[in-house]
Structures are given as structure tokens and as C-alpha cells.
Amino acid sequence: MKGGRTICILIGFLIFISPAFGTGNSIKRFHACCSNPAMEEWNRTYGGEMDDRGYAIADAGDGYLLGGLTLSYGKGNGDAYLVRVDEDGNEMWERVYGGSEEDGIYDILKIENAFILAGKTESFGHGGYDAWLLKVDEEGNEIWNKTYGGELGDYIYSIEEVTAGYVMAGTKMTPHLDYDAWLLKVDKEGNEIWEKTYGGAGDEIAADASFTGDGYVIAGNLLIFEEQISDAFIIKTDGEGNEIWNKTYGGAYMDTFNSIMAINDGYVAAGFYGLLSKRGGGWIVGLDENGDITWNKTVGGKTGDDHIWEFIKKGEEYILVGSSTTYSKGGYDVWLIKASRPQLDIEIQGGFGITILIKNDGNETLYNLEFGVDIGGLVFMGRHMEGEISSLPPGISIEVRLFPFGIGGATIRVKAGEIYKTDNLFIIGPLVMVEGA
Numbered sequence: 001m002k003g004g005r006t007i008c009i010l011i012g013f014l015i016f017i018s019p020a021f022g023t024g025n026s027i028k029r030f031h032a033c034c035s036n037p038a039m040e041e042w043n044r045t046y047g048g049e050m051d052d053r054g055y056a057i058a059d060a061g062d063g064y065l066l067g068g069l070t071l072s073y074g075k076g077n078g079d080a081y082l083v084r085v086d087e088d089g090n091e092m093w094e095r096v097y098g099g100s101e102e103d104g105i106y107d108i109l110k111i112e113n114a115f116i117l118a119g120k121t122e123s124f125g126h127g128g129y130d131a132w133l134l135k136v137d138e139e140g141n142e143i144w145n146k147t148y149g150g151e152l153g154d155y156i157y158s159i160e161e162v163t164a165g166y167v168m169a170g171t172k173m174t175p176h177l178d179y180d181a182w183l184l185k186v187d188k189e190g191n192e193i194w195e196k197t198y199g200g201a202g203d204e205i206a207a208d209a210s211f212t213g214d215g216y217v218i219a220g221n222l223l224i225f226e227e228q229i230s231d232a233f234i235i236k237t238d239g240e241g242n243e244i245w246n247k248t249y250g251g252a253y254m255d256t257f258n259s260i261m262a263i264n265d266g267y268v269a270a271g272f273y274g275l276l277s278k279r280g281g282g283w284i285v286g287l288d289e290n291g292d293i294t295w296n297k298t299v300g301g302k303t304g305d306d307h308i309w310e311f312i313k314k315g316e317e318y319i320l321v322g323s324s325t326t327y328s329k330g331g332y333d334v335w336l337i338k339a340s341r342p343q344l345d346i347e348i349q350g351g352f353g354i355t356i357l358i359k360n361d362g363n364e365t366l367y368n369l370e371f372g373v374d375i376g377g378l379v380f381m382g383r384h385m386e387g388e389i390s391s392l393p394p395g396i397s398i399e400v401r402l403f404p405f406g407i408g409g410a411t412i413r414v415k416a417g418e419i420y421k422t423d424n425l426f427i428i429g430p431l432v433m434v435e436g437a
Contacts, residue, residue, distance in 0.1 A: 044089035045324065045333035048072025052081060054334030055157075055258075055309040057321040058108035058115060060138075063087050066321050067105035067117055068309075068334060070096060078102035080119060081334075082140050089336050095140035099123025103132065106157040107208075107310070109166070113138060118159040118168060121147060131156035131170060133190065146190055154182070158208040158259075165193060169209035169218055172197055181206035181220055183241050196241035202229070207271075208310075212262040215239050219260035219269050222248060230254040232271055234291050247291040253277040257285075259310045266294065270320060272307040273298060282308040282322055286341060288422075295342050295419045300326045306335065316340055346414050346421035350432040353382075353403040354425075358389070358416045359396070366392045369417050373402055377410025379427065405430055 046052065049072055056067035063086040070081035079098035082105065085091050097103065101122035109116040114137050121132035125147035131154045134145040148154065152173035159168045165187040172182040180199030183206060186192050198204060202224035209218045218235040231250030234257065237243050249255065254275035261268045266288040274280030281300035288294050299320075300306030308322040317340045324335035343362025349355040356373065360366055372386040382404030389398050404410075410425040412434075424435035 042089065042338055043324075043327060044085070044336045045327055045329060046083050046085075046091060046094070046336075047329070047333045049330050051331040052334055053104075053309075053323045053332055054321045054336070055104065055106045055119075055323075056108045056117075057310045057312055057319060057336075058110045059312050059314070059319075060084065060110070063092065064089075064312075064319065064321075064336075065108055065110075065115060066334060066336070067108045067119075068321075068323075069102075069104035074098060075100055078104065080105045080117065080134070082117070082136070083334065084140065085336075093140065095136075097134060097142060097145075102129075105134075106155075107159050109159045109161060111161070114143065116159060116166075118156045120155045125149060127151045129153045129155055131168070131184075133159070148184070152177075153179075155205075156184075157206065160209060160211060162211050164188065166190075167209055167211065167216065169206040169220075171203075171205040171220075174199070179203040179205060181218065181235070183209060183216065183218060183237070185241070194241060196237070198235055198243060198246075202227075204233070206235075207256070207258045208260045210260050210262045210267070212236075215244070216241065217260055217262055217267055219257035219271075221256035221271075230256070230275075232257040232269070234260065234267070234269065234287070236291070245291065249285075249293070253280060255283070257283075258308060261311070261313060263313075265289070267291075268311075268313070268318070270308045270311050270318075272322075275305065275307075281306045281326075282320065282335075282337065284308065284311070284318065284320065284339065292422050293420050294422075295344075297339065297342065297418050299337055299339065300324055300335075305332075308335075308337070342418045344416055344419040346416055346419055348412060348414060348421060348423050348434050350425070350434040352430055352432075353401060354412070354432050354434075356400040356402065356414055357397045358392070358400065359398075360392045360394050363394050365394065366417065371400065371414070371416040373400070373412065373414050375402075375404055375406075375410055375412050375425070377406060377425070377427070378408045379404050379406035379410055381405045403430060404432065 052070045054068040058065045066083040074096040082095040103121045105119040107118040117134040131148040135143040156170040168184045171179045180197040181204040184195045207220040215238040231248040235246040257269040257271040270284040273283040286295040305325045311320040320337040322335040323332045345359040347357040369389040406427040414421045426433045
């Protein structure tokens with residue numbers, strides 16, 4: 001689903017990273033941590049002896065459809081790659097599409113009795129790379145394909161069906177030869193309704209967009225080479241694509257969001273963290289409606305080169321597709337992961353001091369669970385606490401007490417394992433009122 005200013009950026013983005021944003025007034029940075037192998041139920045790889053990348057996944061009813069790019073099969077310069085698997089990840093068939101140059105699939109949209117594949121093509125279009133849509137039947141046979149874009153580089157990394165048409169997210173090269181995030185709305189026949197670009201310093205790549213009911217939320221990656229910045233971003237827009245807010249997330253290394261989904265109480269985004277750090281891996285994050293992180297999980301990471309490109313939600317579980325060297329047969333292989341969000345709950349209560357309840361909502365005992373509390377505002381004492389819970393059985397709550405002393409409005413952020421809770425406070429001496437209580 002999801003790519004740079006010179007040839008180097010194109011290689012680094014389109015083949016490795018692909019996603020981006022960052023300009024705006026509201027910036028939040030977050031460094032991913034805390035791998036939890038217990039969340040993984042199974043994983044599979046697909047491909048041959050060369051590099052094969054998985055970028056897209058769709059629910060096919062009795063299994064899944066995976067899309068990406070293959071160097072093992074096809075004409076050899078990189079062809080669009082489609083794999084059909086059953087519910088346990090066993091391969092049913094595979095297809096290859098493209099011409100003599102590089103072509104790839106970055107998103108799959110299931111429609112009635114067919115699928116629409118969205119990506120990029122160098123083999124067809126107006127020159128260079130163009131945005132590419134293919135319609136295929138349920139057996140992967142091509143029905144039609146269309147290209148969008150001009151003479152510079154244009155890429156589509158996601159497509160979503162909305163009222164009276166489709167919304168696509170990607171990146172568009174500007175006359176200054178940098179990249180801006182791109183949101184494009186078309187009707188059912190593919191005719192353009194409107195388009196918006198978002199950019200500032202550096203290169204911005206929109207990897208995915210999701211309809212929120214009143215607008216769109218866009219996820220991607222911001223690259224500023226001069227400042228050595230490569231961070232994940234999220235942009236919130238209204239129904240016409242006008243920006244409302246944006247936030248960036250990242251640490252010292254390369255971080256990105258490749259996919260995002262609007263859910264009832266916020267969003268879920270997935271990508272990778274810490275690329276080239278020798279500890280980087282797949283990354284899945286829960287966020288509230290304001291873009292603040294509520295939970296965070298990482299997978300893989302043994303080689304520093306495992307990526308999540310796309311995911312779908314089935315019940316309370318997530319099916320994620322990506323590229324892995326940790327689990328591969330050689331080079332990169334397509335990577336499929338089944339995961340669930342952390343089963344923890346945090347409740348913040350006021351009164352004389354602050355009471356924090358940390359509850360295990362899962363079915364297994366949690367061991368060596370680290371927690372931390374930070375309070376911001378005019379607080380003179382009791383601003384920070386951290387510790388470790390040696391064991392927390394299923395259904396049990398642990399009470400943590402904190403006694404700050406301050407005056408006026410404040411904020412509190414609690415972390416327990418991979419769960420985060422943020423709330424607003426009003427403090428008068430040792431007395432605390434919690435906004436969400």
C-alpha cells in the first residue's frame with residue numbers, strides 16, 4: 001500500500017518504505033517498543049528465490065487475497081503479484097501482471113464478483129511511473145486496467161469505496177522534483193471529482209486513507225534528508241479533503257505508517273518502526289480520535305527489516321501482510337501475521353491523589369508488566385512514577401496510587417505494557433479531578 005526525490009528516494013521509499021507526512025502545528029513523537037510474541041498465532045511466507053514483497057491484503061470470504069511485487073516470477077523487472085490463500089494461509093493460486101518495466105500492487109478493493117487492484121506502473125501510461133488500477137475477476141483474470149497521472153511520478157497506494165465513487169491515496173511529484181501526499185476522489189467510472197495534495201519541507205507519501213464518516217484520515221511517511229528525519233504521520237481532513245490536523249510519530253530511526261483504518265473510538269495504523277536500527281520490525285498502533293496513541297504492538301524485528309504494509313480486521317483480530325527477512329527463504333518474502341490487540345484496561349480516578357487501576361482483560365497471566373505515569377502541568381511534586389507488576393492474572397486489577405501536589409489544569413499519561421491512557425486533570429493542592437471520570 002504504500003514510497004521518495006531522487007532515484008535514491010524512489011528506491012528507499014517505493015521498494016523499501018513507502019509512506020509519509022509531517023508539516024503542521026500539532027506534532028507528537030512516539031518511539032515504539034515492547035515486542036510481545038504471545039500475540040502471534042501463525043505466519044506464512046510466499047514467493048521464490050528472488051525478492052517478493054507483500055503490500056496488500058483483502059478478505060476473499062473463504063480466505064485472503066494478497067498483492068505485491070515479484071522479482072521471482074514474470075518478466076524479471078518487477079511485476080504485480082497476486083496470491084489467493086485459504087483461511088489458514090495455504091496457497092490456492094497466484095497471478096502475475098505487468099509489462100517490460102516495473103509494476104506493483106499496493107492495495108486491493110473487493111467489489112461484487114471482482115477485485116480492483118491499485119498501484120503503480122512503469123510499463124504503461126504517460127511516462128515514468130503512473131498510478132494504476134486493474135479490475136480482475138474472482139480467479140484473478142484481468143478485466144481492464146487504467147492509468148492516472150502526468151509525465152512525472154504519480155503513485156497510488158490505497159483505494160477505498162465511498163459514496164458514489166472511490167478515494168485513492170498516494171504521492172505526486174511536484175515541478176520542484178519533490179513529493180507531496182496525494183488524495184484523489186473519482187466516481188464509479190474512474191472520472192476525477194477532486195484531488196488534494198499535502199506537503200511542506202521534505203517528501204510526503206500518503207500510503208493509505210480511510211473514510212471516517214465526516215471526512216478522511218490519511219497515513220504515511222515524512223522524509224527530510226537534510227534533518228535526518230523519517231517519521232510516520234497521520235492527517236485528518238474534512239469530506240472535501242481539506243486538512244484539519246496532522247501529527248507525526250517516530251524515534252531516532254526510520255518509522256512509517258503504511259495502512260490505517262477508522263474504528264468506532266479512533267483509528268488503527270500499521271507499518272514499521274526502527275528500520276536500519278537492527279531492532280526494527282512490524283508495528284501496529286491504536287489511536288484515539290485526536291491521534292494520540294492508546295496501544296502499541298511490535299512483531300518480528302530479529303533482522304531489523306520486517307515491514308507491515310496492510311491489514312484487515314476480523315472480529316477482534318487483525319490479519320496483517322508485509323515483507324520479512326526474519327522468516328524468509330531468501331531475501332524478502334511475503335509475510336502474513338494474525339494478531340490481536342493487547343488485553344489490558346487502564347482506569348484513572350481522582351480524589352485525594354490519583355488512583356490508577358490496571359486490569360488484565362485477557363485469558364493468560366501477564367508477567368513482569370512494566371508501567372509508568374507522567375503528569376504535565378503546574379505540578380510541584382508527584383509528576384512521575386514507574387514500576388513493574390510481577391504477575392497479573394486474568395480478570396484481576398492492580399491498584400497504583402500517586403499523590404501529586406499542584407494547581408490548575410494538567411494532563412496525565414499512563415502506560416502499562418503496550419497500552420496507553422491519556423486524560424485531563426484539574427488539581428488543587430492534593431485534590432484531583434479527572435475529566436473522563
